[in-house]
Amino acid sequence: MKNQKKLQAVLFDVDGTLADTEQDGHRVAFNAAFQQFNLDWNWDIDLYGKLLEITGGKERIRYFMENFVPSELNKNDLTNWIASLHKAKTKYFESLMETGNIPLRPGVARLIQELRQKKIKFAIATTTTMENVTSLLKSTLGEESIDWFDVIGAGDIVPSKKPAPDIYHWVLNQLDLPAQQCIAIEDSENGLKSARAALLPTLITVSGYTHQQRFDEAVAVLSDLGEPSKPLTQIQGVTITQGWVDYEILNNLINH
Structure with missing residues (x-):
C-alpha cells in the first residue's frame, strides 16, 4: 500500500468559490463605476459571463475596450485611467459587501471552522484585490477572520494572473509546503489550470x-x-462518500 499523504493546507480561491460574487457583486459594481465615469457601457449577465474568461478586473476592462469600444483606447495614459476606473469599481463592490447581501457558499464557513479547530493551515490564492477579499471576509465571517488565514495572496502581488500558476507558487512559498500536501478549491477552468500548473490537487x-x-x-x-442538512451533488471525479466536504474528505482526495 502506498504511503498516505497528510493534508497540510487548503488553498481557497475567492470569487465564485467562497461566495458567488460575480453576477450580483462585481458585475453590478463595474456598471456603477461606468456610470460614475459617464460611460454608456453596460455589462449584462451574458456579456459578463464571457468577460470572465479574462482574469483580473483591470485586464477585463482593457479586453472589453479592445474588443467592443476600440475608439476609447486613445485616452491619455490609458493604464492609469483603467486603474482609476477599477478603483472606483472596487469601492462600489466594498459597499455591496458591507450590506451583507452576498453570503458565503454552502459549506465554506463550516469547513473553515473545522480547519481552525484541527489547526490545519488555510490560505487564499486569488486574482481579486486585497480590498475585495477583506470586504467579503469581514461581511461574512467577521472582523477578525482576516487573521485566521495563514497566507492571503491577492491582486497584483504576482506579475501574471490565473491561468498562470504564479499566485499559487507564491502562496505555497509563503506556506513553505509542497503542493502535493495541499489542495486547492476553485470554481473555474482558469482557476483549475492555475492550480494544476502549480501541481496542486484541485477540487x-x-x-x-x-x-x-x-x-x-x-x-x-x-x-x-x-x-449535513443540504447535501452536495457530485458531478464528476473521485466519489464523495457523504453529503458534505470535511477535512477527512479533502485528505482522501489528495491521496488519489
Missing part, C-alpha cells in the same frame, strides 16, 4: 458562470461543499 465547486466549463484535471467536481 472544483462549480458556480453559476462556470458549471459548463471543462474540469478534466480536477480530483472531483461538486455542486458546492455541502452541508
Whole structure:
C-alpha cells in the first residue's frame, strides 16, 4: 500500500468559490463605476459571463475596450485611467459587501471552522484585490477572520494572473509546503489550470458562470461543499462518500 499523504493546507480561491460574487457583486459594481465615469457601457449577465474568461478586473476592462469600444483606447495614459476606473469599481463592490447581501457558499464557513479547530493551515490564492477579499471576509465571517488565514495572496502581488500558476507558487512559498500536501478549491477552468500548473490537487465547486466549463484535471467536481442538512451533488471525479466536504474528505482526495 502506498504511503498516505497528510493534508497540510487548503488553498481557497475567492470569487465564485467562497461566495458567488460575480453576477450580483462585481458585475453590478463595474456598471456603477461606468456610470460614475459617464460611460454608456453596460455589462449584462451574458456579456459578463464571457468577460470572465479574462482574469483580473483591470485586464477585463482593457479586453472589453479592445474588443467592443476600440475608439476609447486613445485616452491619455490609458493604464492609469483603467486603474482609476477599477478603483472606483472596487469601492462600489466594498459597499455591496458591507450590506451583507452576498453570503458565503454552502459549506465554506463550516469547513473553515473545522480547519481552525484541527489547526490545519488555510490560505487564499486569488486574482481579486486585497480590498475585495477583506470586504467579503469581514461581511461574512467577521472582523477578525482576516487573521485566521495563514497566507492571503491577492491582486497584483504576482506579475501574471490565473491561468498562470504564479499566485499559487507564491502562496505555497509563503506556506513553505509542497503542493502535493495541499489542495486547492476553485470554481473555474482558469482557476483549475492555475492550480494544476502549480501541481496542486484541485477540487472544483462549480458556480453559476462556470458549471459548463471543462474540469478534466480536477480530483472531483461538486455542486458546492455541502452541508449535513443540504447535501452536495457530485458531478464528476473521485466519489464523495457523504453529503458534505470535511477535512477527512479533502485528505482522501489528495491521496488519489
